[in-house]
Amino acid sequence: MMKRNLTTHHSATxxxxxxxxEDEDRVKLFGFWSSPYVYKVEWxxxxxxxxxxxxxxxxxxxSDQLLEYNPVHKxxxxxIYQGKPIAESEVILEFIDEAWKHHGxxxxxxxxxxxxxxxxxxxxxxxxxxxxxxKWFTTxxxxxxxAYAAAVEQLQILEKELDGKRFFAGEKMGLVDLSLGPxxxxxxxxxxxxxxxxxxxxxxxxxxxxxxxxxxxxxxREHLPPMDKLKLRCQAIREAFLKNTN
Amino acid sequence: xxxTVKVIGAFDSPFSHRAEVALRLKGxxxxxxxxxxxxxxxxxLKHNPIHKxxxxxLHGDRTxxxxxxxxxxxDEAFQGPPLLPAxxxxxxxxxxxxxxxxxxxSTPFWLSLWTEGEVQQGFMKEIKGNLKxxxxxxxxxxxxxxxxxxxxxxxxxxxxxxxxxxEEVAGVTLATPEEFPDLCRWGKDYxxxxxxxxxxxxxxxxxxxxxxxxxxxxxxxKSMAPKS
Numbered sequence: 355m356m357k358r359n360l361t362t363h364h365s366a367t368x369x370x371x372x373x374x375x376e377d378e379d380r381v382k383l384f385g386f387w388s389s390p391y392v393y394k395v396e397w398x399x400x401x402x403x404x405x406x407x408x409x410x411x412x413x414x415x416x417s418d419q420l421l422e423y424n425p426v427h428k429x430x431x432x433x434i435y436q437g438k439p440i441a442e443s444e445v446i447l448e449f450i451d452e453a454w455k456h457h458g459x460x461x462x463x464x465x466x467x468x469x470x471x472x473x474x475x476x477x478x479x480x481x482x483x484x485x486x487x488x489k490w491f492t493t494x495x496x497x498x499x500x501a502y503a504a505a506v507e508q509l510q511i512l513e514k515e516l517d518g519k520r521f522f523a524g525e526k527m528g529l530v531d532l533s534l535g536p537x538x539x540x541x542x543x544x545x546x547x548x549x550x551x552x553x554x555x556x557x558x559x560x561x562x563x564x565x566x567x568x569x570x571x572x573x574x575r576e577h578l579p580p581m582d583k584l585k586l587r588c589q590a591i592r593e594a595f596l597k598n599t600n
Numbered sequence: 601x602x603x604t605v606k607v608i609g610a611f612d613s614p615f616s617h618r619a620e621v622a623l624r625l626k627g628x629x630x631x632x633x634x635x636x637x638x639x640x641x642x643x644x645l646k647h648n649p650i651h652k653x654x655x656x657x658l659h660g661d662r663t664x665x666x667x668x669x670x671x672x673x674x675d676e677a678f679q680g681p682p683l684l685p686a687x688x689x690x691x692x693x694x695x696x697x698x699x700x701x702x703x704x705x706s707t708p709f710w711l712s713l714w715t716e717g718e719v720q721q722g723f724m725k726e727i728k729g730n731l732k733x734x735x736x737x738x739x740x741x742x743x744x745x746x747x748x749x750x751x752x753x754x755x756x757x758x759x760x761x762x763x764x765x766x767e768e769v770a771g772v773t774l775a776t777p778e779e780f781p782d783l784c785r786w787g788k789d790y791x792x793x794x795x796x797x798x799x800x801x802x803x804x805x806x807x808x809x810x811x812x813x814x815x816x817x818x819x820x821x822k823s824m825a826p827k828s
Binding site for chain 1: 650651659662664665666669670672673676677688689691692693695696699700733
């Protein structure tokens with residue numbers, strides 16, 4: 355079973371140079387317990403069977419290390435490979451697929467056109483689908499209704515693309531599944547908090563099934579955020595947003 | 601292979617240029633279909649129904665939208681000089697900066713041109729800060745890609761050819777050679793490159809077009825900018 359190694363100090367029996375070498379070879383991941391972007395990377399590492407050290411960041415008091423490794427965005431996730439940092443989850447996912455090409459399953463398909471389509475749908479998820487979903491969750495009244503309608507419209511496009519497949523990538527999950535994957539637990543949380551259903555069986559049956567397939571897959575079900583804690587956090591976020599607009 | 605390659609593009613568009621320059625650098629012949637973005641063709645709406653934007657690459661029966669997706673596709677689908685480095689870490693670095701350009705530079709750049717007062721100052725500070733970060737990636741190299749043009753150069757091409765034009769139309773100064781010596785030098789090297797030159801829209805025509813559209817740009821931005 356895949357286990358993260360929380361940072362510990364190495365054994366004193368290794369020489370300083372051996373320790374440095376071993377240390378540099380270890381894959382490290384800077385993360386935050388509730389970040390969906392971090393989970394995407396962790397699932398990808400698990401698909402490839404890569405051991406890594408996980409460093410939990412306090413986002414309200416970011417470590418010097420994080421700021422040094424990701425000076426541009428100052429965000430998690432950051433993957434450290436041979437002492438060098440890679441930031442931005444989609445960039446990291448493609449990196450993982452290329453650096454460990456012959457380990458485990460491929461995350462991106464082989465064919466250039468299929469790769470282009472995977473990248474297109476990742477962008478769609480980020481640029482076109484996420485904003486109205488976030489807006490729906492963080493507003494109320496007319497603004498929320500408009501965001502809801504926009505979100506459903508984009509979800510219907512996704513539904514058409516999925517078209518009854520087990521995963522976006524086919525029989526096994528791939529880049530698009532990993533990238534959209536967090537929605538499979540985040541949307542139900544949002545639905546519970548707002549009391550409104552976004553993904554209805556009559557309208558989005560493939561997506562509903564996909565969410566189930568994703569959550570129940572061996573890679574994902576062994577590694578999900580703590581749901582109760584996440585629910586509380588999401589609730590607090592919604593309340594903060596609503597307060598600010600009053 | 602020998603399948604037909606077409607680009608649905610637009611004369612003014614730096615995104616359209618990205619698709620063309622990638623094909624030319626790879627040595628792939630293509631047909632350019634120019635759109636009038638004020639009156640989009642059925643062809644465009646058929647091939648990019650979701651976003652209805654240019655560029656769109658048509659390769660045989662395949663359709664690929666999104667300029668940076670197209671550039672990576674061209675790199676992977678065709679033989680020719682590589683547009684991305686070979687090493688996975690270097691590839692990740694290139695992709696990081698290409699995304700930085702689209703996610704962090706496009707919007708503040710556009711807003712810094714057409715807003716006013718304190719709001720404009722804010723956007724100017726933001727874009728200049730980001731351009732400085734970008735410039736730092738040149739590190740004495742001729743191009744972001746090293747000796748040859750690569751993904752990041754292509755992604756940044758808007759700042760090579762279109763930035764000075766928009767500065768002129770808007771009456772705004774964002775990147776002087778004094779403040780951005782490497783970036784300005786890169787801009788000149790990029791726009792004077794033999795292959796790039798072939799698919800850069802004529803400066804004078806662009807200037808005239810953008811000047812004519814200035815009022816429209818300002819009013820569109822007014823509806824975008826945060827309400828005070």
